[in-house]
Each structure stands twice: as C-alpha cells, then as structure tokens.
Amino acid sequence: MVKFVAGLSRESIIDVQGLVSVPSVPIKGTTQQVEVQVRKLHCISKAMPTLPLTSRMQQEAGEQLVRVNQDTRLNYRVLDMRTPANQGIFYIQHEVGSIFRKFLESEGFEEIHTPKLIAGTSEGGSAVFKLDYKGQSACLAQSPQLHKQMAICGDKERVFEVGPVFRAEDSYTHRHLCEFVGLDVEMEIKKHYSEVMDIVDRLFVRVFNHLNEKCKKELDAVRRQYPFEPLKYLRKTLRLRFEEGVQMLKDAGVEIDPYGDLNTESERKLGQLVLEKYGTEFYILHRYPLAVRPFYTMPCYDDTKYSNSFDVFIRELLEERAKACGIDVNTITTYIDSFRYGAPPHGGFGVGLERVVMLFCGLNNIRKTSLFPRDPLRLAP
C-alpha cells in the first residue's frame, strides 16, 4: 500500500478507511493532534503527474517572489483556487453577498431580477457589448439602473438586485473588469435623500463588522498570502459635503474647481486628509456638483448647482456612483413613460461585489476577487 500511495500524484483524490488515534508523542508542526492509521486506501480521481501549478508552490511563493504570476494563476484557476487565501477570498465574497441580502431583507427590500439583454444602452457613455437579438440590435446591460427605477414606479417600495453587469471598456487597470457582480439598491424616499445614505451607512458597517467578527479565519488566510492592514471605519459613517471636501483640499494647497468632478489624484488626497482628520477609510461624499452627475440625478432643493447624490469611498473610490430622485428626459421611452404614470420620489446606489472584497482585503488586483475574471484580454477559462 505504501508503494501505491507513493506512486500517487499530488492533488489526487482518495478515499481512506482507517483508525483515528491519539499518538503517544504529540505531533509537532500541525494543529491536528490525532492521526489516522490507514487500513484501506482507494484513489477515486488521479491527478496528472505534473501539474501546471500547485497550491503549495503558490503559498510558498506568495506575491513577493512572483514565481506564479497573476495570468498563470488565472489560466489554471481551478488549481489556483485551492490555496487557503483563495478559499478565504471567495468565502468572504459569499458572506458579503449574504449579509447584503439579509440586511436589506430585514429593512423591507425585495429582490428583483432585471433583464441583462436590453434594446437601448442602459446608462449611455461607456462602451457596451452589442449583439444580434433575433434580428434586432441589442446590448448587455451596463447596470440595472433604469429597470430598478421602473420597479419602484411599479409600486415595489424598496428593491435590490445581485446580478452581472457588463462593461465593454478597454480598461487594463487593476480595478476594472468587463463583467462583474453588481449589488444594486433602489428605494422610495419619504422626505430626504439622506434616507438612502442611512441605508448605505448601516449596510456597509454591518458588512464590515460581520467580516471582522465571523470571517477571522478566512481573513487570516488571505493576510498570510497577501498582507494587509484592517480597514479603518467608524461606527457611524462620516458624511462629508462636497463643499467641505473641496475646502479640505484647498486648505491642503490643492487647486480645485468647486463645481467640477474630483480626479483620481484629488480623491486619493482627500482620502488621506479624511483618514488624518477623522480616522476612517470609509466615508460618504455627498451633494456633488450637478454638472458632473448622470441625467437621472436630482438637483438640490436649496442650491441647483449641487445634486442629491453621493459617492461611497472605501480606502479608495468605490466607483459605482449613487444618486437620488432621478427625473429627466432621455431616449428610452418605456423608462420615461414610467414616470408619467405617477412616480414616487426614489433613490439608490450600486457597488461592485468584487471591488468591495478587493478593497476590504486590501488586495492589489480585482482579478483576485473574481472567480473567472473577464477583462479586455481574458475570456477564459
């Protein structure tokens, strides 16, 4: 039997029958303090003698030695997944989705499923994947934005969706994917768009708390391979008005247009200033200048140069923008018509699941948090 076992390749799957016993001499170097005296052993799936990469190699290598680079890992994703760090990352991803849903359900939100095949473009602007739909030209939804608002117009008071989002962007950055999982929320507003920020605040604090409390083992596994500092956040999320942010930047000597958008550099700088002043890497920036927000964004009641909208920042920008009270014209008639049938004031937000996990775990590449990532160069496995 020993000879047979010695001949088995690494990563083969075996059935073992044996006697579990506590050895007289304590076992060093493992946490297990029992051993199995094997009686029968049967190989049920034999792995190739030489594997393209092994989980052991990856663990030893970590990121530092770059013995297994990102592309190789992704080419053999099934093997790559077998590292404790990746088992941890995808368990954490599962938990983020799970807490997202549970929190929203407990707040009276209902899950909806909106079509990914649509006739128009969902948000205009960035590139879309086009296809032929039974002779009609169609595209893949870049977000459920319009359909989730239509669900609100259909008397669903609070809705959310967890589903794929498609962006045909030629982005080769560490934080862009051509397909990712959107976590989307839309809700009626009773009095003020701050109600939407209340949900964002409590939702994310709940997610962060849960991960820190319930996913210790997984976070440790990730940290061993990819060291990171725990995310700093407050019990009650900081809400910064855009004007205040501009002032903080000005005070720090950064020249900035008060009615323009923030560029990546000034966002980074603001994040740094906020961390120094308020001790948090997670905050909401709101009352953005109206001119830099999408068409469906509502102007502020008291000052139409600003808008009822906000961004959520985790370590760096969580790029999905949030908005409130969308009423404006565009080319999508069924969407516009929805507002003609009597529409309640509403607002919402959307974030990418992969990005939340990446930022929380301080990972350097979003491809690490997508099981089978899609980018301009990758359509497999």
Add this chain to the structure above:
Amino acid sequence: MVKFVAGLSRESIIDVQGLVSVPSVPIKGTTQQVEVQVRKLHCISKAMPTLPLTSRMQQEAGEQLVRVNQDTRLNYRVLDMRTPANQGIFYIQHEVGSIFRKFLESEGFEEIHTPKLIAGTSEGGSAVFKLDYKGQSACLAQSPQLHKQMAICGDKERVFEVGPVFRAEDSYTHRHLCEFVGLDVEMEIKKHYSEVMDIVDRLFVRVFNHLNEKCKKELDAVRRQYPFEPLKYLRKTLRLRFEEGVQMLKDAGVEIDPYGDLNTESERKLGQLVLEKYGTEFYILHRYPLAVRPFYTMPCYDDTKYSNSFDVFIRELLEERAKACGIDVNTITTYIDSFRYGAPPHGGFGVGLERVVMLFCGLNNIRKTSLFPRDPLRLAP
C-alpha cells in the same frame, strides 16, 4: 382643496397631512376602520390624465374577459405591476430565491458567480446568443454548468448560483424565455448520487412549506386574479425510478421505449398516474437512460444503460435537468483540464426561478413571473 383633488388624475402620488380618527359609524366595504381628515394635500407626482391601463381595470377584468391582454400588460409593465396579483407574484419570487439561499447556506453551500460571457458554448445543442468580445467570438452562457463544476474541482465542496441564463431558442411556448434566472447547485458526493436528490427533496419541500405558511396573503391575491389549486406534495418527496415510471405507463397502455426519453405527452400522462397513485404533483424521476442525457452524466455503476441522473417534476416538467458525476470529454479544454487536476465526485441540478413560481402558482404563462420578460419577440421594456 376638494376641487384640486377631484382634478388629480388616477395613480398620481400625493403627500397628505391629516387627522386619523375612528368614525362614529363603522366603515363598510373596507378592512380599514379609521379615516383621515385631510388638512393639507400636496401632489408630488402627477400621472398622465389617461393611462394606457389601470390596475383597477386589470383586477376587474382578470384573465377571463381578456380586456387587457398579456402583450398589453407587458408593454406597460410598470402599470401592470401595480395589481395585487402581480405584487404577490413578485413577492413570492423574492421569497423563493430567499429560501433557496437560506436553505443552501444552512447546508454549507457557498454562493459563487460564474461568467456569463464565455468563449465556447456552455452546453452545446440549443441556440446561443453570439457576440463579438474584443475581436474574439463569444457567447452568453446557457447555464453555469461547466463553471460550477470547475468550482467544485477548485475545492469548493458545495456551491450554488443565482443568475441569468440565456437561451436563443425560437420557442413561442407559454413556458420558455430567452433569458431567465437559473437557480443552480453543485456538490461533492460522498457515497451516492442520492445525496443530491436528498438536497432537492428537502429544498423544495422547504420552499413549498414556506410559501404556504408565510405567503398566504400574496397567494390569495394571485388566486383572486388567477384561480388555482394548491400544489399537492408529500412531506418526503416521491422518488420514482425511470423503469418504474415506464412500467406505470405500460400498465396504463402507453407504448414506450424503455431506453428512450419521455415526450411531453408521456410525461403528462405519468404525472397524472403518479397523482392518482401517490397523491403528489411533485416528484423526482431518476436513473434516466444514459443515451438521452448530456455528455457530463455518469453511467450507473450497476447498469450502464442507465445514468446517475434525475428530473424534477412540479405539476408538469421542471425542464432543467439534474445530473450527477460528470466526467467525459468535450471541446472545452479548461473544463476538461479541471478533471485532470484531481476531481471529487460531484453532482448537481438547476431550475428556473420563473418556472418554479409559475408552476407553484398554477399560472398559464411564464411571462407572468418575469418582471421584464425576454422572448423571441420581446426585448422591451
């Protein structure tokens, strides 16, 4: 104020300030026993004076009078959604998804997200939507079948997915959509593929029990517009071997090939026979002839004419097929390679969310259970 109110169109949205009081004479014809003495009234969203359809019209009409046909309803889905029946249907849909997840989480399953943009065809056979992916030819996944198996090969012991599935079929039937929400499950098998059937059994019984207990109000609302009989099912789901089913059909005088597939007619007949004999409209038919199952289906250990596979029937066929132990060759190399790295025995199943809701509620058209359905003729709203 009365004049202003009288001038408001139906379905407009108003803010009201007033005094809630109990009237001296009990109110007849409503369940509410309080009234609001309006002090202030403000219209926040005025609906068009004449709407294409109103929820009142639909309720009165129901299906019988066909005053509002299915296509018209779907063209104005936002208004159509406002009926109590539709509010009920989509709440039930939410609950099915929610219980599906909660049950699987409690059984140690982890949620995964697999790509919808893929290079090959996901299951071959039926038509796929093709598109150009940065110069490569790609298609939309017809199921997460291969990727969920790869996740198992990546050491995730039990996984599930809730996500869109795309079929470019030219089906104009009451039960086909070009895009629907797949509820997919895949798991390692310790000893026998009946472990997968155990999960199916307990999962569906849990879903049915939950709907009957917790969604009474919603089911009543659906029933008022679309009368239906409650689904008959057993506490412990009936499992019928394919051979037994064939025998039952033969005894009833139906000619049938014991190693062929069942056609729709013989499936209906068998359903009827099962209902008469066992008193259930929900059952599992297993050990299908190997010849009629997909390539990834495992032959039976004791008789290779049969396979470790099953179908789930709710009233009529729940078309998504279940299978166990998929090991075979095909053209998709990364998938095949996954099995070369050591693969645990595994099995799984997939069902369509819209179809589960349709069958449970005895609805006559799957378009009633999809918020914004997509079929060969419909790409909007």
